[in-house]
Amino acid sequence: MKSLHEDDRSAMRESLSRFLIAEADEATLRRGIDFSQGYDPKLWRQICEMGLTGIAAAEVFGGAGGGAKDVEMVCSQLGRALNPMPFLDSCVIGTGLLTACSSNTHLKHIIENVVSGESIVAIGGNAPFVPLQDSRHNLTIHADHTISGTVSLVLNAATADFILIGITVDDQIKVFIVPTHANVVCTAQQANDPLLRPCAVCFENAAAIELNALTETDLEQARLRGVAALAAWQAGAARALFEITIEYLKTRYQFGRPIGSFQALKHMAADLFLEVESATSAALAAAEAIDEEKLEVARTVALAGFVCTDVFREVAAQAIQLHGGIAYTQEHIAHLYWRRSRAMLPMLGGADKHREDYLKALETAA
Amino acid sequence: MTTITQESTNQALQNAVNDWLDVHWDTANRRPINATEYDERSWLKQVLDAGYCVPSWPKKWFGLGLTMQQSVLIERTFQARKAPGTGRDRYHLGAITLSKMGNTELKREMLPELLTGPICCLLYSEPNAGSDLAGVRTRAELDGDSFVINGQKVWTSDAVSADYGMLLARTDWDVPKHQGLTFFLFPMKQPGVEIRPINQITGESKFNEVFITDARVPRRFVIGDLNEGWRSFQTAIAYERLIMGQGITERKRGAANEGVHPLIALAERTGHLDEPIFRQRIAQAIAYREVNKLNNERAKEEMQSSGGISLMSLSKLAMSRIQHGEAAIATDLLGAEAILDGDSALDSANANFDAAKAYMNSIGGGTDQIQRNIIAEKVLQLPRELDASKGVSFRDMKSNSSAS
Numbered sequence: 001m002k003s004l005h006e007d008d009r010s011a012m013r014e015s016l017s018r019f020l021i022a023e024a025d026e027a028t029l030r031r032g033i034d035f036s037q038g039y040d041p042k043l044w045r046q047i048c049e050m051g052l053t054g055i056a057a058a059e060v061f062g063g064a065g066g067g068a069k070d071v072e073m074v075c076s077q078l079g080r081a082l083n084p085m086p087f088l089d090s091c092v093i094g095t096g097l098l099t100a101c102s103s104n105t106h107l108k109h110i111i112e113n114v115v116s117g118e119s120i121v122a123i124g125g126n127a128p129f130v131p132l133q134d135s136r137h138n139l140t141i142h143a144d145h146t147i148s149g150t151v152s153l154v155l156n157a158a159t160a161d162f163i164l165i166g167i168t169v170d171d172q173i174k175v176f177i178v179p180t181h182a183n184v185v186c187t188a189q190q191a192n193d194p195l196l197r198p199c200a201v202c203f204e205n206a207a208a209i210e211l212n213a214l215t216e217t218d219l220e221q222a223r224l225r226g227v228a229a230l231a232a233w234q235a236g237a238a239r240a241l242f243e244i245t246i247e248y249l250k251t252r253y254q255f256g257r258p259i260g261s262f263q264a265l266k267h268m269a270a271d272l273f274l275e276v277e278s279a280t281s282a283a284l285a286a287a288e289a290i291d292e293e294k295l296e297v298a299r300t301v302a303l304a305g306f307v308c309t310d311v312f313r314e315v316a317a318q319a320i321q322l323h324g325g326i327a328y329t330q331e332h333i334a335h336l337y338w339r340r341s342r343a344m345l346p347m348l349g350g351a352d353k354h355r356e357d358y359l360k361a362l363e364t365a366a
Numbered sequence: 367m368t369t370i371t372q373e374s375t376n377q378a379l380q381n382a383v384n385d386w387l388d389v390h391w392d393t394a395n396r397r398p399i400n401a402t403e404y405d406e407r408s409w410l411k412q413v414l415d416a417g418y419c420v421p422s423w424p425k426k427w428f429g430l431g432l433t434m435q436q437s438v439l440i441e442r443t444f445q446a447r448k449a450p451g452t453g454r455d456r457y458h459l460g461a462i463t464l465s466k467m468g469n470t471e472l473k474r475e476m477l478p479e480l481l482t483g484p485i486c487c488l489l490y491s492e493p494n495a496g497s498d499l500a501g502v503r504t505r506a507e508l509d510g511d512s513f514v515i516n517g518q519k520v521w522t523s524d525a526v527s528a529d530y531g532m533l534l535a536r537t538d539w540d541v542p543k544h545q546g547l548t549f550f551l552f553p554m555k556q557p558g559v560e561i562r563p564i565n566q567i568t569g570e571s572k573f574n575e576v577f578i579t580d581a582r583v584p585r586r587f588v589i590g591d592l593n594e595g596w597r598s599f600q601t602a603i604a605y606e607r608l609i610m611g612q613g614i615t616e617r618k619r620g621a622a623n624e625g626v627h628p629l630i631a632l633a634e635r636t637g638h639l640d641e642p643i644f645r646q647r648i649a650q651a652i653a654y655r656e657v658n659k660l661n662n663e664r665a666k667e668e669m670q671s672s673g674g675i676s677l678m679s680l681s682k683l684a685m686s687r688i689q690h691g692e693a694a695i696a697t698d699l700l701g702a703e704a705i706l707d708g709d710s711a712l713d714s715a716n717a718n719f720d721a722a723k724a725y726m727n728s729i730g731g732g733t734d735q736i737q738r739n740i741i742a743e744k745v746l747q748l749p750r751e752l753d754a755s756k757g758v759s760f761r762d763m764k765s766n767s768s769a770s
Contacts, residue, residue: 246746261749263735266742273741274680281660303653352646359649362627 003067003291013073016050020081026333029082029195037159038084038195048117053091056225057115061099068225068290072232072283079236082336084195086120086156088233093129093226094121094164097175100218101211110162110177119161124154124201127166127173129223131155131230131347132198139167139203146205147178157199158186165208166219173219176208183207193339224301227348228286231301231308234344235279238308238315241337242276245269245319265322272315279311299361305354309345316341372433379436383443386416391449406450410482413451418444419481420455420465427465428477429455457609460486460532463602464551467590476551476587480530487528488606489519489552489576490599494765497736499534500543500596501765504578506535506550512582513537515552518575521730525561525574528554533583534599537592539761546760547595549602551587558582568722607682607731627652629695632713636699644699651691658684676745682727683737689724693717 003009024043032039047053055070057063064070071092078087091114098111098121113119126133132153139149147165157163163184165176178184183206186199246269249260259265286304289297316338320327327334345351370382390399390412397404398412413419414428421437423429432440434456441453454461461480464473480486495501504517515535522531531552538546558581564573590598626634629648633639658681665677696717697704706714728734742748755763 246748249748257752258749260742261751263739263751266748266751267735267738269746269748270683270738270741273746274684277661277664277677277680278657278684281664282657284664285660303656306649307653307657355646355649355653356642358653359630359645362649362652363630 002065003069004064009066009070009073012070013077016052016074016077017080019046019050020077020083024081024083029084029333029336032084033194036197037156038197043083044085044117044120047085047087053087053117054095054115056092057095057099057111061102061111062115063095063099068228068287069284071225071229072287075229075232076236076239076280076283079233079238080240082195082237082240082333082340084340086122086160088226088229089123089131089155089164090114090121090160091117092229093123093131093222094162096222096225097129097164097211097214097218098177100215100222101213103213104209104211106209107177107211113161120156120159121162121164121177122154122157122160122199122201123164123166124151124157125166126168127175127219128349129219129226130166131226133346133349137167139165141169141174141176141208142205145208145210146183147176147203147208148205150200150202152189152198152200154186154199154201156197157201158188158197163201175211175214175219177211178203178206178208191343193336193343195336195340196343223348224290224297227301227305227354228283228290230344230347231279231286231304232283234308234312234341235276235283237337237340238279238312239276241319241334242272242315244333245272245322248323268318268322272318275311275314279308282307296361296365299358299365302354302357302361305348306351306358309347309351309354312341313345370430370432370436372431372436374436376436376439379432379439380443383418383440384447386418387444387447387449390416391447393447393449396448406484407482410451414478414481418452420458420461421452422455423465427473428481454481458485459488459602459605460530460551462605463532463549463598464589466601467549467598468551472551472586472589480551483529484527485524486551487522487524487531487554487576488602489522489531489533490603491521492518493520497733499599500547501760501763502534502536502547504533504535506533506537506548506583508537508585512584513550515550515558515578515581515583518577520564520573520575522561522574522576523572525554525576530554531576532589532602534595536760537595540759541593542757543755543760543763544596546593547599548592549589549595549598550583551589552581552583553587556581566722567725568719603732607737608678629692629699632696632699635713636701636703638699644695647695647698651688651695654684654688654691658688679737679741679745682731683734683741686724686728686734689720689727693721693724697721 023046028040051064052074054063055066055074059065075087095114098107098114101107102111110119114121123130124134126135126137132155134152137149137151139147139151141147154163160180163178163180165178167174183204185202189198189200191198249265249269250258252259282304286301289300320334320338323332323334326332370379392399398409410419417428417430418440420428421430421432421440422434425431437453437455444452458481461477464477464480490499492502492504494503504515504519506513506515517535531554533550533552534547535550536546537548558579560577562575563571564575565571566573629651633644633648638644661677661684662681665681668674668677700714700717703711704714704717707718708715743750
């Protein structure tokens with residue numbers, strides 16, 4: 001798939017960055033805690049108006065026709081702002097799977113609405129493309145194309161319009177889209193991160209449309225694009241928190257001097273800088289490999305998958321240590337980055353799985 | 367001959383270089399055409415006169431006014447014909463430093479000499495001035511038209527073959543340490559220069575100690591200004607660190623560049639390839655190397671688009687964890703066998719060598735700890751640490767000999 005022209009992407013990055021600085025600052029982020037979505041829905045509407053929900057969808061579906069590099073751009077900016085909107089689930093993975101089945105006429109309106117952002121897709125199950133996999137789900141599909149059972153850890157299910165279910169049935173991955181308006185009950189699960197909204201979703205003979213046109217390639221593409229988007233988000237978040245921390249080291253005085261003048265902290269900062277740049281490099285390389293359909297795409301995406309997950313975790317952990325007591329409070333923003341970095345550890349398989357995938361890809365290539 | 371400029375296409379550039387080589391270089395016999403043997407100085411003179419020695423330098427300074435990428439392309443074209451002598455705008459630290467910091471007369475006199483001779487050696491570190499390099503105690507005293515040099519230098523590679531060394535010496539003892547240094551182009555082939563090889567931890571002997579007793583250097587061989595040596599030195603060391611981040615200290619092994627990765631191959635030979643812990647460690651080690659390559663690519667783009675060096679500064683530090691890490695995994699894969707060495711235990715010998723050689727990157731050219739200071743201060747703009755020697759004249763500074 002193609003991506004947008006470099007200049008267009010730069011312009012979008014500029015305006016998205018300006019928008020997020022003005023409209024999605026720390027105060028706005030914290031207000032999200034009181035919304036059932038975890039964010040002010042006004043913010044989502046603004047993102048829709050900017051055309052970002054359709055960035056990864058082709059023009060025929062009303063999208064912008066962007067590629068992985070464009071998703072990288074959006075996600076790294078959203079990550080910077082620690083933004084909890086369901087972009088990864090609805091606009092990257094969900095949109096990717098739905099548009100791959102566009103020949104199914106039942107999906108036409110759903111696709112249009114998801115691309116425009118009017119509808120939101122939440123994702124659950126145990127398929128590899130599911131961000132938070134629930135291996136203990138007990139979902140069953142009935143002969144009349146309805147679904148019953150419970151699946152947990154579905155982010156934003158309570159406020160979503162559709163739930164995309166990916167499960168293994170007889171060693172085969174089956175994918176369904178289920179409207180949430182009938183026979184679906186969502187129960188909020190308490191999350192450690194106050195901005196995340198995981199739900200246990202209970203279906204009782206809920207009507208489901210099977211996305212039976214999906215090929216193995218489609219499923220793998222959705223997973224790869226999801227991993228790359230998540231990596232970009234993590235790289236952006238890690239960089240933002242790193243910058244906050246460096247600023248603090250320059251302005252916090254102890255012993256009559258800025259604490260950033262002490263080598264013990266300087267050396268930690270230098271090491272973290274290497275990590276932050278490595279995450280950005282890996283995320284960019286993954287996006288490029290997808291857009292250019294490189295032979296080593298699986299390897300490069302796996303690399304970004306574990307590098308960015310580990311880097312975000314490390315930067316968030318060390319940022320608190322570098323700040324000291326001030327970051328051991330909820331008034332300081334560091335804990336929100338730290339909680340998110342931890343919530344993202346298991347997403348799309350987690351770092352150790354990506355590391356194993358990376359080595360396998362190297363073995364296969366040789 | 368067609369004139370090549372920055373606007374020339376790569377193809378035109380390669381054609382021009384190949385045309386020149388057709389007339390001047392006998393690839394089959396690896397010597398200049400019409401010569402009976404390869405004489406380095408006379409060949410380098412021809413390369414210099416053609417501008418291919420330092421293509422990215424201005425025309426009035428022996429170059430062709432081309433870009434650095436074009437210079438790299440010229441070097442590749444030379445390499446394909448097995449012809450030496452180009453790319454000295456990137457590798458010849460002495461000539462690079464002289465061209466950046468030297469005055470016009472010295473450059474005119476000495477650049478052709480340096481560029482047609484062996485690489486300059488580096489006379490920086492001393493037994494008591496390592497990380498705190500500005501504390502060098504080698505003394506340079508003016509006597510008529512020349513300086514008399516006395517002192518001891520260490521970690522000097524190519525000391526025996528070099529005609530010249532880049533010397534950092536103290537010319538004023540009554541000012542703070544950075545302010546009394548001068549940078550010299552020092553003639554190595556003279557009485558009063560004694561070279562003793564060092565037996566390194568790897569078993570190699572590439573470094574030397576250089577003892578200098580009443581040796582002389584002409585007054586006009588000062589690079590930059592008198593007592594401004596620290597500035598000239600900064601230019602020289604920045605280039606050295608840049609080269610190290612590309613992994614130049616590593617031993618190239620045939621298998622490293624093609625086919626299965628050496629660590630995967632070793633894991634297979636030692637029967638550990640299916641063990642999850644080793645698999646995770648090996649994947650991580652290979653990943654560090656791949657990510658460093660990606661960082662270096664972005665660093666080059668950064669340099670070309672904005673002249674920034676923030677990414678460039680990271681690769682030497684990254685290389686340390688790569689090299690130490692890979693050697694540690696290889697050692698662990700070998701287990702008890704790793705205590706062996708020599709030709710009948712090559713895997714072990716390699717692991718032991720690599721484990722030792724990794725320090726070449728993490729200590730040489732400035733330790734990792736110094737490099738972290740540089741990243742933190744120069745790139746992240748964190749404040750400098752209080753310097754106990756600030757404002758104190760060098761003569762009154764605490765040193766190892768006065769600290770007891």
